[in-house]
Amino acid sequence: MAALLSNSARVALRSGASATSKAGAAGLTFARGKATLPDLSYDYGALEPSISGKIMEIHHKNHHNTYVTNYNNSIEQLQEAQAQGNIAAQIALKPAINFNGGGHLNHTLFWENLAPKSAGGGEPPSGNLSKAIDSTYGSFNEFQSKMNAALASIQGSGWAWLVKDKQTGQIGIRTYANQDPVVGQFEPLLGIDAWEHAYYLQYQNRKVEYFSAIWDVINWKAVEKRFA
Amino acid sequence: MASQATHTLPPLPYAYDVSYTPAPDRQTALIVDTNNPQALEPVISKQIMELHHQKHHQTYINNLNAALSAQSSATQSNNVPSLIALQQKIRFNGGGHINHSLFWKNLTPPGTPGTDIGGAPALREAILARWGSHEQFIKAFNAELLGIQGSGWGWLVSKGGAKGRLDIVTTKDQDPVNAPDVPVFGVDMWEHAYYLQYLSNKAGYVEGIWKIINWAEAEKRYTAGVENPLKL
Numbered sequence: 036m037a038a039l040l041s042n043s044a045r046v047a048l049r050s051g052a053s054a055t056s057k058a059g060a061a062g063l064t065f066a067r068g069k070a071t072l073p074d075l076s077y078d079y080g081a082l083e084p085s086i087s088g089k090i091m092e093i094h095h096k097n098h099h100n101t102y103v104t105n106y107n108n109s110i111e112q113l114q115e116a117q118a119q120g121n122i123a124a125q126i127a128l129k130p131a132i133n134f135n136g137g138g139h140l141n142h143t144l145f146w147e148n149l150a151p152k153s154a155g156g157g158e159p160p161s162g163n164l165s166k167a168i169d170s171t172y173g174s175f176n177e178f179q180s181k182m183n184a185a186l187a188s189i190q191g192s193g194w195a196w197l198v199k200d201k202q203t204g205q206i207g208i209r210t211y212a213n214q215d216p217v218v219g220q221f222e223p224l225l226g227i228d229a230w231e232h233a234y235y236l237q238y239q240n241r242k243v244e245y246f247s248a249i250w251d252v253i254n255w256k257a258v259e260k261r262f263a
Numbered sequence: 264m265a266s267q268a269t270h271t272l273p274p275l276p277y278a279y280d281v282s283y284t285p286a287p288d289r290q291t292a293l294i295v296d297t298n299n300p301q302a303l304e305p306v307i308s309k310q311i312m313e314l315h316h317q318k319h320h321q322t323y324i325n326n327l328n329a330a331l332s333a334q335s336s337a338t339q340s341n342n343v344p345s346l347i348a349l350q351q352k353i354r355f356n357g358g359g360h361i362n363h364s365l366f367w368k369n370l371t372p373p374g375t376p377g378t379d380i381g382g383a384p385a386l387r388e389a390i391l392a393r394w395g396s397h398e399q400f401i402k403a404f405n406a407e408l409l410g411i412q413g414s415g416w417g418w419l420v421s422k423g424g425a426k427g428r429l430d431i432v433t434t435k436d437q438d439p440v441n442a443p444d445v446p447v448f449g450v451d452m453w454e455h456a457y458y459l460q461y462l463s464n465k466a467g468y469v470e471g472i473w474k475i476i477n478w479a480e481a482e483k484r485y486t487a488g489v490e491n492p493l494k495l
Contacts, residue, residue, distance in 0.1 A: 093462055093463055097462070097463035098463055101463070130412065134412045190351075190355045190436050190437070191413055191414035191415070191435065191436035191437070191453075192413035192414045192454075193413070212413065213412050213413030214412070214413070230413075230454065231414075231453065231454035231455050231458060232454050232458060232463065235454060235455060235458045235459065236458070236459065236462075239314050239318070239455075239459075240314055240318040240319055240322070240455065
């Protein structure tokens, strides 16, 4: 069980790392074996008016950074528990690793699948991904409305993702609770954060407006690289 | 067609802000004494309270009413798949209505008599018996609140009914405390409950909430139970 747990943590990291390195952006960064907060490739205010600079700053510097810190703490405790051969302690750490490691993976992918308009944000997908969206959903518009419906249906905190099924190669929309990461059978292509902290300072209870505005800053080039 | 009871937004037992002036078109807030309006400020801001009560709570009620109406139609047409599909909507929105109704009542403006735990002798004794000290209880409760991963609630519950064994529990999203356990008081840990004021500092919100817990209401629930949270 000890090996299982540490493996699943590593596998989660590896799959995230490969997905992000394909996107050619900052990806997951480490310093002395610790996960670190990745830099954004754009300014906090660059996604306005879709997402305010204040939201971006708190979301990145405070929320994402807390996931990174707590993930590193959990992994440190996991290593201690492994060294002591304490199986119960290792199992008890699993929810914290899932939550904080998931928060780190999800946000890292999210920052990369956003871009200011000046850097191509909002330009619709092209190539194979565009074909896959059309053949699966009929049209790009139809896909967007399905994704928005999935986002609006989340009861509590969570994410909606466009994913690729590793078994069939098909794309699909899936929602995940809290910070559950996209791992296992599915590969993350495009994630939209539906936690209240992602929009509340600007949109308050009008989350549907946030879901509608975010399409103007989606970086489809990054999504296409993940799909390739 | 069976008549369908429609749920409505309960009035707050205090004002949104201390300078609140009731207007004829604003029927949602009830002020006991308009000359001396009291509110949850500075612990919870006017803006949070207005949005939380008039928008969030109202939306749970609207969606609950819609789900119950759909359930009524599905029952008449004996549409079992539809009835099953509606269960989660009723749980989420009904839970949201119940939880917020309990929450408004178990809060009271800072400095009002309800904030004095001395007004809750039976509950205080039970807390001391269970946690050793009031400080230990607060510490344990805060740790549960801050440990919630995602949206949810923290509750002090009396297990099995009134005057039962006390326990601190968390429920995810809008899951309510289920009977026969009694929700003595609850703290909303959704980000919408504190974000406009506390941002990512949820520990600040958790610390402040103790200044506005309504111990008088908590004592009532602990000793007599809660028969129907929607008819408090």
